[in-house]
Amino acid sequence: MSGHNKWSTIKHKKAATDAKRGKVFTKLIKEITIAARQGGSDPTANPRLRTAIATAKSSSMPANNIDRAVKKGAGELDGGQMEEGTYEGYGPSGVAVLMEVVTDNRNRTTADVRHCLSKNNGNLGENGCVSWMFDRRGIILLKDENLDEDTVMEAGLEADGFEDLEIEDGRTTVYTDPSKLYVVLEVLEKAGYENEEAKIGYIPQNMVKLEGKKVQQMMRLIDMLEENEDVTEVYTNADFDPADLED
Helix, strand or coil, rough: HHHHHHHHHHHHHHHHHHHCCCHHHHHHHHHHHHHHHCCCCCCCCCCCHHHHHHHHHCCCCCCCHHHHHHHHHHCCCCCCCCCCEEEEECHHHCCCCCCCCEEHHHHHHHHHHHHHHCCCCECCCCCCCCHHHHHEEEEEECCCCCCCCCHHHHCCCCCCCCCEEEEEEEEEEECCCHHHHHHHHHHHHHHCCEEEEEEEEEECCCEECCHHHHHHHHHHHHHHHHHHHCCEEEEEEEEEHHHHHHC
């Protein structure tokens, strides 16, 4: 699982850059809209929506933006129909790339994703071509750093669906059964832990080591995908030293 946590660290370092690009609000609005559409507009009865709203607020999103996104998802406002989906493909050296999207135009998104991959020595594949290389799990990144592992473990074991936790570079990541993500999240919140991120995601089973120019090429691919407003998450089994990002 260290590969995932290394990737979380990379994403954490990139968060400020992403915010400057103005992409964060767009992606958060889409998550709120989807959550409201699927589970209703009442955050107390919709844990996914509650988590999305909390994330938006922590990113300083104005309340009226949040309200409009909830209403749009609930069908109270006009707007294009959003749908979730995944794309699968390969990056440099054949590494697996799994992308989650929220889009109102599947043809546009497919063309954009294909362009990003082909421009960086990769290619778009069929559904199922790389997803078997990943495990689907609930992922909770706790907000505070340097937490005591035993204390967090004790709190987590009180929840049905808690599976494991990992602390790397002071960052604590909790893993859950994907169907029990919000059950575990609520138990941790009651124990006093705040989350920076809570989602159902994908953990690579095995990593592929990249070095030299392949690292920079992979990062260009990831940057291009994450800059696309339709792409909400990018997962890969590429393994490389985060220090290479500073070059």
